[in-house]
Amino acid sequence: MTTFPIEKIRADFPILQEKIRNKPLVYLDNAASCQKPQQVIDSIVHCYSHEYANVHRGVHTLSVRATDRYEGAREKVKDFINAQSTKEIIFVRGATEAINLIAQTFGKANIKAGDEILITAMEHHSNIVPWQMLCAETGAVLKVAPINLQGELIYPEFEKLISDKTKLVSVVHMSNALGTINPVEKIIAAAKARNIPVLLDGAQAIPHMAVDVQALDCDFYVFSGHKLYAPSGIGVLYGKQALLEAMPPYQGGGDMIRKVTFEETEYNTLPYKFEAGTPNIADVVGLGAAIDYLVEIGMDNVAAYEAELLDYATAKAKQVKGLRLIGEAKEKGAILSFVLDKIHPHDIGTMLDSLGIAVRAGHHCAMPVMDFFEVPATARASFAMYNTKEEIDVLIDGIESLIEMFG
Amino acid sequence: MFDDLRDLYQEVIFDHNRNPRNFYVMEGADRKVEGFNPLCGDRLTLFLKMDGDKITDASFQGSGCAISTASVSLMTEVVKGKTEAEAEALFKQFHDMTTGKEEEVNLEAIGKLAVLAGVREYPARVKCATLAWHTLDAALKNEQESISTE
Known part of the structure; x- marks a missing residue:
């Protein structure tokens, strides 16, 4: 992890400097589409x-x-x-x-x-x-x-x-x-x-x-x-x-x-x-x-870095009361799909957006998967090689705050 | 933390989301129409009891986000006792308010529905607020097919 050049990588992606609703962008919708480095x-x-x-x-x-x-x-x-x-x-x-x-x-x-x-x-x-x-x-x-x-x-x-x-x-x-x-x-x-x-x-x-x-x-x-x-x-x-x-x-x-x-x-x-x-x-x-x-960068390095991110995010998400992970396969890539007790994914999406956090809320073009888990939709945070543990902290804080607000 | 969102998520909306009003399957309803937004998964069934052109009772069942649930819950409260023409007029005012056509919210006409005015700052969520009303519109026109605002 220490050798992964995360700061250099982040500097290569100009959109990561954007402010969304006056907050630094935390882009966690990479499974929908990834951002582009300056080189591209x-x-x-x-x-x-x-x-x-x-x-x-x-x-x-x-x-x-x-x-x-x-x-x-x-x-x-x-x-x-x-x-x-x-x-x-x-x-x-x-x-x-x-x-x-x-x-x-x-x-x-x-x-x-x-x-x-x-x-x-x-x-x-x-x-x-x-x-x-x-x-x-x-x-x-x-x-x-x-x-x-x-x-x-x-x-x-x-x-x-x-x-x-x-x-x-x-x-x-x-x-x-x-x-x-x-x-x-x-x-x-x-x-x-x-x-x-x-x-x-x-x-x-x-x-x-x-x-x-x-x-x-x-x-x-x-x-x-x-x-x-x-x-x-x-x-x-x-x-x-x-x-x-x-x-x-x-x-x-x-x-x-x-x-x-x-x-x-x-x-x-x-x-x-x-x-x-x-x-x-x-x-x-x-x-x-x-x-x-x-x-x-090396795809093996990317995979190792993202595995650490996913482990970190999964452990933190599991501590959130009322959060249910959708998808807990042993072999898993850097995607965290979840639902919150009594809070619809679209409300989660709008609320996190107000904090500058971009997640996907919906059926992810996989409606049969939603039917299987008996949920109308999920919220999904999906990570890329430019994401950080600090951003995961922002996400988890945001989730905890919105649960509190919904009461 | 969510100061920017207070216009959208007012306490009344949380209240109706937690405790939706008129939330039951109506036996012997005269009108029954489904509203469904498959992209977000908001789904409701609206029931009306009619006496001539007057809505004498309204209820709903379903599940959805806080905005769609609060919107349909509030709607079932306000349309009771209204004629079809009055309900349609309210639909138009609600539509204009949530899509930002009316700069000023006409509080007198719209009453407590004004709590949903904040949705116009969130274009992605307008469809959540208007699903109930499009479903009502279909019910009043006695249309049977499922309604969507996506």
């Missing part, structure tokens, strides 16, 4: 100021420069998650678009009536609804593995639901509503034993831990840039090359073709086959800058 902001300004043109198009110098930066970022993503090749890195708008892409291409090509898609009861809506849409179109069936009261996957039940009918396992790596980190190694091994492809929704996991897709041996891994200190509107779909090669394209248009006549079209090679149209060039550059920033 500068990279976007630099791109538009000095290196912007369309990519893969022109022979002119600026286009070559923009293409270099754009493809350079793809290389950085590849290294960051240890993919085999940049052909396996597809830029999309975010994790949601990546899952929809897989459902509409891999799904439509491989999943038929009576087949099953297996998810868990802790999924974000983005890993539920695309499959429901696919099931409605194809007649396939969505199977849901249950969770326990700690918010952990009941693994034996999950295993029982794998069958010859299962054509895809799609699970969240780390839950945004509960913080639970799923036993993905076990899940992948069980699916592999039956040759079932596995998709990991890494939107929440990616900023909190080192991810190695080859070590995991997952078939797809998806995440959003905006939760990784990068701009919103950019995300990544990783897929094993052989699977991506076999999949039909997603959208048609420019850049995804090799040759077009009115009679037929020959599609481009990977990864361009899945990147129709002018991409989000500057934000890809921003994503590259965010990865540079994180690599310098």
Whole structure:
């Protein structure tokens, strides 16, 4: 902890200097979206100021420069998650678009009536609804593995639901509503034993831990840039090359073709086959800058620092009378979801906001999780590498004061 | 600690949140409409007893934040004995007050509902205060579908 350069990191994030309602900002809504370091902001300004043109198009110098930066970022993503090749890195708008892409291409090509898609009861809506849409179109069936009261996957039940009918396992790596980190190694091994492809929704996991897709041996891994200190509107779909090669394209248009006549079209090679149209060039550059920033700090250091924050926050929260934690998995990332006796999460959210503290209040796009715990919503404090124990003290003081005020 | 919030969370609101008035399922209600804001989870069912165009009784059930609970609790108190036209007029005044259309709160017209005026400084919470009234509006128009202000 002493070696973690927290002061330097905080100084890199200009928004942390903001005052909210005349109080210093305590930003604890990182699971919704993370703030951006100056390095990322500068990279976007630099791109538009000095290196912007369309990519893969022109022979002119600026286009070559923009293409270099754009493809350079793809290389950085590849290294960051240890993919085999940049052909396996597809830029999309975010994790949601990546899952929809897989459902509409891999799904439509491989999943038929009576087949099953297996998810868990802790999924974000983005890993539920695309499959429901696919099931409605194809007649396939969505199977849901249950969770326990700690918010952990009941693994034996999950295993029982794998069958010859299962054509895809799609699970969240780390839950945004509960913080639970799923036993993905076990899940992948069980699916592999039956040759079932596995998709990991890494939107929440990616900023909190080192991810190695080859070590995991997952078939797809998806995440959003905006939760990784990068701009919103950019995300990544990783897929094993052989699977991506076999999949039909997603959208048609420019850049995804090799040759077009009115009679037929020959599609481009990977990864361009899945990147129709002018991409989000500057934000890809921003994503590259965010990865540079994180690599310098080291994801293992981030994980260790955040684990200390979570332990500290959990211990303090447990001392608050009337506070119930929602999600107490043994394997957990830096998320503290809670409810207070007789105080609605929206009142908690407004009251903490008046103290400069930003938390999320709501169902966190995981309504089935709320139903399971029989709460309409929770308040959620979610931590990032720039948060401190002092900020957790401010949060806990705020919670205690609002309980007092409600009486 | 919460000095800035006293305009929003007045003591009357805490009181109605702790002890909501007319909080029961009405047997033999003439009108019954659900109001539900799925994003925040505020949910209420409003019951009315009518005599012609007059509201003779009002009650509710449900759960929600302090603002939505206090708002519906106060509303069931003030609409009792009002005609449909009077209740609709009150709805309009309440709406104008909470959305900041009326600079000055007309205390005479709005009465004790004025405790909810503070909500206009909190745009994210206006929907909590107005859910009850949109539900009432639907009930008076005899609409059956679930109402939302999100």
